[in-house]
Amino acid sequence: MLHTRVPHIEEIIGEAIKKAKQSDQPQLVSVVDRIDYTDPYSFLYAGQGIDQHRLFWKSAEEPFTLVGVGAVTRMTSTDQNRFTQLQAEWNSLIDGAITYDEFGQKGTGIVSMGGFSFDPEEKNERPWESFEESRLTVPAFLLTNHGYQSYLTSNFMIYPEDHQKQIIREWKDNWDELLDTQDFQFQLPVRSGEKEIDPEEWKESVLQATVDIKRGVLEKVVLARELQVKFEQPVQLEAVLKALAETQTNSYIFSFESNGEHFIGATPERLAKLEQQQLISTCLAGTIPRGHTEEEDRKLGQELLYDPKNRQEHQFVVEMIKEAVEACSHDVQIPKAPVIYPLRNLQHLYTPVSATLDPGYTLLDVIERLHPTPALGGLPQKKSVEYIREYESLNRGWYAGPVGWMDDRNNGEFAVAIRSALLQGDKASLFAGCGVVEDSDPIAEYEETAVKLQPMLSVLGGC
Template sequence: MLQVKTFHIEDKLRKVHEEAVGKNLSLLMSATEKIEGVDPLSFFDQGKRIDEHRHFWKSAEEDFTLVGIGSAISISKEGQGRFQETDKELSEWRNNVRQWNPYDKKGTGTVALGGFGFRPDSTAEEPWEEFPNSNMTIPEFLLTSDEAGSFLTTNLLIHPDDDIEAVIQKSEEDKRKLCTSYSDEHAPVHLEKIEEVRPEEWKRTIAEATEKLADGTLSKVVLAREVRLTFDSAASITKVLQDLSSMQNSSYVFAFEHKGAYFVGATPERLVKVENDELFSACLAGTTPRGDSEEEDERLGCELLGDHKNRLEHDFVVQMIRGAVETYAQDVDIPETPLLYKLRNLQHLYTPVRASLKEGFSLLDVVKDLHPTPALGGLPQQQAVDYIENHELMNRGWYAGPIGWIDGGRNGEFAVAIRSALIRGNKASLFAGCGVVKDSQPEAEYEETKVKLKPMLAVLGGEE
């Protein structure tokens, strides 16, 4: 049975409303309670009864899940200054929040969740019409679950002209709905059609890119392609998240909802994490499939570790991340040789990064300089991004952009939005890319993208 250890949020709301009336100013109120008996997927599913703006985040390496429902504060920026402007606005709200949080827990309180499009300008083109270029949201209701239990944060923007008793009543009703376990069986979708978007033309862009790389203008460029799915009915995002969490338990599982469209996936690639001022990043580039037997798996892994093209691609990422992290952190520790990072379908070259965040900087400062890494853009960074904009055959939207969360205590984590899909009703767009260097072969790169599409295809009715 659900139990809530409360400290009379109603009284806090009345107090904040009195202050808002007295100052003729809207005020943000945040209160965190410890709760028991709430499943994160159930909380997410019940959220559709309240708002079409939901967020889901499950960590790749620890028992840590965030679910956000609704929007107390929503910040959308675009242009070159979008990271700094978002950071500044979040700080302004947090500096003036009326907060009650007796728990020293990361990921509680005024946590903002969301992401940024790959490009700094608008993404509102097909198929991303429902998504802004970037959005970080402090949700009205935030469930934080970890090994210590579950915590429910209520964030409400209180206006002077609010009927505070009606606000209190609605807030309590919404919490009861969210904390009611769902019992619906979420049937899997049935895939009716798979359409590869201009595959032969995409292969030609790979060949053209290798010619450009041969003249020395670029060292590497990442080109992605799109596959479109059609189902017999609208996909259940809760079911997709449930299956991803089960099948891809070494990846970050995420979902962001905007106006009924969902960006969902399971990415293995951390961009950067900060916890108690300790900074962690990861260099993940270079890919090969898992083997059907232990012997084949070991052989493929050894071949990947010795493959010149993949090691070169991986080193590009290591050097770029080192340069970005050293600007904002000290005591930077990066091993000289990569390891193997094994997932259900794939194995990658992996190099961990550890450092200490300097005073005066935030997580979004680091995100700004890390995005896009050579694993998602190329090198040199700006020339590669320009090449992608002019030659790639799709609109990336939030694909390959930074997604994640940040709390009011400088803690947070962002990952790179790969192994993902944009789902709109009974249709989905899946995305996958590859790093092109001067000796890349179009057919081999095409086959690599097919492997990278498997995790999302497997939970959307296709073959694993």
């Protein structure tokens, strides 16, 4: 991959066409500009007029936002070795690319954004027909906000038969449309109905899982359920994401569009972050509601800290993450005990894991080792996923799978797609799950999932 000075766009496109003709192969070119601060939600709104393939990511821990519009290339896989396959395709893509970038900021230039289904062996059925099992997209336009500093990356896939003036004219028209971010009215949806999918059957599945765990079939399994919601009008994506960002301040806010449908969420659970070979993963398992008063909140937090069931569930995840990270890293650091991680509606047990990634490994190598953690699948890993595939009536699709981004400098971050919903025009499917161990109570687990649905319901016509 070549990084070079930034000439005029006409010269860049002209040289790329010449190179494409010489090699008789497409040429990926990336150009990074620093621009005036641009509101990410207005940029996302403007992007709907260009392409029904928009992408959004907002960090939970720093003022960092990515908004992608369009696609110069999409990398997909239905293979069992999907992480390895997409990593090889990504390596090939960036090896032949040319990047014009004076700034060198993470999340600029050639960036891929996307996600993976929870289980690649699960059939791609309702409601996930529009989403491939695994997909990473390099946007045609990418807005990167570091605080109030904005960068706009323009990516081009140049073919030998392309015409310079036509490419520049289309690029300029799209650029002007994206940055003409006039104010628009943010309007949250009005809910007209909702339907729980087989709640009693779900409770029965939890009870059966406790029996199977006592029989030694497995140690733990995470079972999820679905809530369908109907609205008076199609949901305005930008308003929902903005509301999530304002109310779920300790969560990663994400949205991935496919054929006009949007998988969105506000997840508190980082899977892995990589920056300058420094790796950070997170164990977030064990849940209890927030209190109505400061005293009640503190009391509930202490109850969670010393609850045997939640501590056991949390330790399962810590041990698995430790083993996965140690396989490709050194200097692994893990605190001896968890702390409370508060969100607006919930509080969790939290243990951070940090390490230095060994040479030769990538972020996708780490994600492959971590997914699915016991917090999303269970233990043992393979048996729990097989159990979910057989007994869970919900088709998870991208729910509980890894979603995130990575750039051509080996920076990136993936989170676990929980606290999420699939928006399909004037309806949505919401998902929530809980960890089942041998002494789990079906009613208590059902109530826990109801609490976990609240962050999404609160911005989808709820309270």
